[in-house]
Amino acid sequence: MSPAKRAPRKPPRPYHHGNLRRALLDEALVTIRAEGVEGLTLREIGARVGVSRTALYRHFADKRALLTAVATEGFRTLREQLVSAWDAGGHDDAAFQAMGVAYIGFAVANPSHYRVMFGGFVHAEVHDPELEVEAEGAFQALVDALAALQRDGVMRAEDIALMATHVWSLVHGVATLAIDGQLHRTGAFDDLVRYSLARLRTGIADTRKA
Amino acid sequence: MSPAKRAPRKPPRPYHHGNLRRALLDEALVTIRAEGVEGLTLREIGARVGVSRTALYRHFADKRALLTAVATEGFRTLREQLVSAWDAGGHDDAAFQAMGVAYIGFAVANPSHYRVMFGGFVHAEVHDPELEVEAEGAFQALVDALAALQRDGVMRAEDIALMATHVWSLVHGVATLAIDGQLHRTGAFDDLVRYSLARLRTGIADTRKA
DNA sequence: CAGCAAGTGTTGACGTTGTCAACACCGTGC
DNA sequence: GCACGGTGTTGACAACGTCAACACTTGCTG
DSSP states (O other), X not given: OXXXXXXXXXXXXXXXXXXXXXXXXXXXXHHHHHHOSTTOOHHHHHHHHTSOTTGXXXXXXXXXXXXXXXXXXXXXXXXXXXXXXXXXXXXXXXXXXXXXXXXXXXHHHSHHHHHHHHSSSSOSSOOOHHHHHHHHHHHXXXXXXXXXXXXXXXXXXXXXXXXXXXXXXXXXXXXXXXXTTOOTTSSOHHHHHHHHHHHHHHHHBOOSOO | OOSOOSSOSSOSSOSSOSSHHHHHHXXXXXXXXXXXXXXOOHHHHHHHHTSOTTGGGGTOSXXXXXXXXXXXXXXXXXXXXXXXXXXXXXXXXXXXXXXXXXXXXXXXXXXXXXXXXXXXXXXXXXOOHHHHHHHHHHHHHHHHHHHHHHHTTSBOOOOHHHHXXXXXXXXXXXXXXXXXXXXXXXXXXXXXXXXHHHHHHHHHBOOSOO
């Protein structure tokens, strides 16, 4: 055994962590992914990062603030994936379908994270400006794509916010029902996604003659 | 002050409650409605019913079981309201729209209750047979209506489970986004509901010549 | 009618959790 | 070289879900 009981030389971890906020956020996301939102405890993520249970309070006001930050990152990631899908395609009809698949895919691949974003653990009359910005950004990705399609005469030339919200509602609905395990009634999940996006498209497509 | 400290004559409440399960369920729903799911504590609802904190365990296995029962009642109420809307109309296109309005209306009028049904507080790999039955019943109301409309040539003659799930996804999406306060970007909520249901209808309508 | 068993409700206690208050350590600027 | 704000720690507390042990009540069996 090492004789030095006190004053250990070269402690492997200095008193100040360096970027504890980042580390806590990462660890929180890992834990949520593994055990769900309900399984997240402040004490455990502190321990996992190698820090005491209340160190977190120097970086987040409370548990809700931590979850809000997690949600904010989720919206940022979601927007990136939506934009990627849209840009990878030809900014056309097919690319729009790909965006829908990407949205639902994000939710299904990260169910617990998605739940933090929409499950009511956050906000509830509290407005976090940073969260609003990122959520708005993800929504805007959808609006931009629809605007392009309207311009090209692919989609109806209607109130774009209304149309975007309609589209969002559908993919959000499919995503949350899938996450909640409510889709066992239908056959293959991929078939449902394809069908639903096709019917969505029919509903908002421009049917005028060119 | 009454001299009788012990052995009070005629206790206003007998030892056995009579129908404690029913009372607990009602009180739980009232509390959830008032303070949300997160605000529900077993101790408080016990106290509110005038019973000790653990009396509840004679009627529900644990907190989750109580919430599952609340969710089950929610699905039952939802089905009733859907069927009412469908039957009140002429079993036609307009009645179907009314069903959509009723669905979203239920969620918006009972946001916390709706969240218990879909927010992942329940099931999560656990299957409650009674819950499944009621959830299935609500879904079936939708299937029945769509089947009638397909028969009448109003809606496309496609896989009915697929179509019903698509419809369900849309109304569920609108409902949850509304509950989560994510629809402030759009204008009047009623306009969105009308628009969304109209576009939904276009997407699944039968366009063949009669 | 005696008594026993199952059902129902109570009290006490335990471990866990989020959070606050008070204190300790660290780095930087005067 | 020293004060100070930022950062991390320990101790404590109330609230919560849940278990175990006990008490009362009702209804059945002999």
